[in-house]
Amino acid sequence: MDRRDFLVGATASLASFPAFADVPKSFRPGLWPPLDERNAFVAWMQANRGEDPLYLGQRFERYQELLSLQDLWTRAERRAFLLTPREEFVRPIDRDQAYAGHYLDIGFGMSITPPGTMGRMTSAIAIRPGDKVLEIGTGSGYQSALLSYLTQKLWSIEIVPGLASRTRALYDRLIEQGYREYAAIATRTGDGYYGWESEAPFDKIIATCGIDHIPPPLLQQLKPNGIMVIPVGPPGAQHILKVVKKTGEDHAIRVERSDIFGGKIIPFVPLSGGHQDEG
Template structure:
C-alpha cells in the first residue's frame, strides 16, 4: 500500500511536471486564481481548475504576454479585448457548467473563454464574426489540443441552429439587443450570460434564464460596488 501511494505521488508529480513543461507559468496561474478569483467569491471547483489549467498567456498577443495574468482585460487587436480573468471565471461559474453540457459561445475573440469551457464541458461551439480573429483562435485551440471546440466564422446573430438547443450560451461581446434566435436555441432551463459595459471597465453581467419557454433576465454585479450611498 505504501509503495502504491509513493508511486501515485510520483506519477502525480510527473504529471504536474509535464503539465508545467507543456504550459509554463503555472505559479502565476495559481496566484491569479487564488488572489483574483477565489478571493472574490468564485467557488465552483471545475471552474477554478479550468482557470488554473488554461495557459492564458498563449491567448494574448506576444507583446501583452507578460501581463497575461494581471487582474485586467487586455487588448487582442481589432478593437477586441480578452476579458479580465475574474470575469471569465465568473461567466463560467454562473452558467453552472456540467460535464455533459453543450455550450454555444458568441464572440470567440482569442479563444480563451472557449478553452476554459472546453476544460469542463463536453462540447463548445463558438462563433466569431471577425475573420482574422476567428482564424487565429481556430489554429490556437487546435495547437493546444482542444478537440471539443468547434469554431465558425459567421454572424453570431443566427446562433448555430444545427447543434441547438444549447444548455448554456455565453455571449462575450456586449450587444444592444439579444438576438431572438439565441433565445430560441437556449434549452429549457438553460442559461445565457452576457457582459455589459465598456471593455476596459469592470463589467457587470446579465443572465437570461429560460423557464417554461419564457426568458427572464437577472442583472449580476460580480464585483461588489454596493453600497453606493454614504450614510
C-alpha cells in the same frame, strides 16, 4: 472598454509562436492538479503538463485573487482555471501580462477580458458534463478553452474572419502540443447574433461581447431551463446578466434575469453584425 488602435505588426499570428508546453499527460475527468498550495500546483503542472513555472506561478496567484472575490464557485471551475494556459491566448509581447486583472489588446480591435470576469461568467453559466454550450465571440480563444475542462460539447462563433482564422490555428497548434481537450471546440466565422441554428438547441450560451438587448435567435436556441450569460446595455456600460429560460405548464416562455456582478458596469466590445441594420 477601450478598443485601442494597433499596428499591423501587433496582429501577428499567435499560432506562429511555439507553445511553452509539451503536454506529457492528456486531460481526462480524473486528472486533478493540487488546488490549495502554490508550490505543489507548480510542481504538479510541470510534471504532468510540461508548462513554464513562471506562468504557472502567475496563474496560481491570480487564481487566489479570484477565490477571494468569489469568482470561481465550484472545484470543477477552479480546476478549469488552473489548467488553462492563458499565456497562450495573448499576444507574445503581452505574455508577462497574461494574468493581469485588466483587458489586453489581441489585435483586430478586440481585447481579452480579465480573468476574474471570465471566471465569474463561467461559474454563472453552471456547466455540467455533457452540456451543449454555444459561445458568441470566439475572440482570443481563451473562454472556450476554459470551458473545455467542463464539457466536451462546445461551439464558438467569431464574426471577424482574420481573428477566427488565427484562433482556429492556435487551437490546432495547441492540440498538436498535447492539449487534446481543445479538439472538442467547433468553430466557424459568422454573425453570432443569429446563433448556430443547425446545432441548436443548447443547454448553455455565453456571449463575450455586449449588446443592448437579448438576441431573440439566441433565446430561441436555448433549451427550456437553459442558461445564457450575456453583457447587456449600451456600448461601454453593460451589465452581465444571467438569463434563465423558463417554460410554464401552459408552454408559455418567460425569462428570469439576474446581474452576476450585482449592478456593476462591466464594459465589453459590442456585438457587431447585420442585426444593427434591422428595424
